[in-house]
Amino acid sequence: xxxxxxxxxxxxxxxxxxxxxxxxxxxxxxxxxxxxxxxxxxxxxxxxxxxxxxxxxxxxxxxxxxxxxxxxxxxxxxxxxxxxxxxxxxxxxxxxxxxxxxxxxxxxxxxxxxxxxxxxxxxxxxxxxxxxxxxxxxxxxxxxxxxxxxxxxxxxxxxxxxxxxxxxx
Numbered sequence: 001x002x003x004x005x006x007x008x009x010x011x012x013x014x015x016x017x018x019x020x021x022x023x024x025x026x027x028x029x030x031x032x033x034x035x036x037x038x039x040x041x042x043x044x045x046x047x048x049x050x051x052x053x054x055x056x057x058x059x060x061x062x063x064x065x066x067x068x069x070x071x072x073x074x075x076x077x078x079x080x081x082x083x084x085x086x087x088x089x090x091x092x093x094x095x096x097x098x099x100x101x102x103x104x105x106x107x108x109x110x111x112x113x114x115x116x117x118x119x120x121x122x123x124x125x126x127x128x129x130x131x132x133x134x135x136x137x138x139x140x141x142x143x144x145x146x147x148x149x150x151x152x153x154x155x156x157x158x159x160x161x162x163x164x165x166x167x168x169x
Contacts (some may be wrong), residue, residue, distance in 0.1 A: 051080060053116065054153060061149045071137035072146075079130045086122045087114065094165070102169045107166065123154075 064072060084112060093115045126146070134143040 006122070019029055034062060054080075057153065058146070062146060064138070064142075068142060072134070072142075075130065075133045075137050079126070079133075082126055083123070087121065090119045093119065094146045094161070097165065101166055104168050 058076070062068075062072075093112065097104075097112060104112070127150075131143060131147075134146060138146070
């Protein structure tokens with residue numbers, strides 16, 4: 001059980017927000033995990049590392065002009081900060097789920113459903129909130145491209161989580 005929890009939190013924190021260092025990264029093998037619970041400090045360090053990787057991926061894919069770069073990154077930092085706050089809900093959900101997936105009752109299942117939907121809605125609302133800000137900073141076409149890159153990073157995380165988290169028993 002601890003291995004599943006450790007894997008789930010590790011992978012999620014690597015992605016929260018949302019990517020792995022490379023586009024084709026694979027989930028860590030189960031035997032690579034020590035089995036010790038992941039601490040909040042571990043998550044903070046991993047998130048910091050991932051944010052650096054995300055910055056590199058975004059930079060490489062966006063090919064900003066100097067002017068676009070100066071306008072984009074302050075907006076992006078705000079966006080990423082808000083994304084992380086919302087992501088804290090998902091970390092808590094994954095920790096809870098990993099600890100209980102094999103003994104979930106209907107009440108817990110309903111709670112997990114509601115929490116997961118709330119997370120998705122808040123992330124969608126955040127993207128909607130920031131679209132005008134990104135458009136003002138870098139224009140509509142570059143904003144659309146950024147949203148594609150951001151979406152791909154999010155999809156990578158979701159695929160990794162789906163592969164690691166067991167189905168409800």
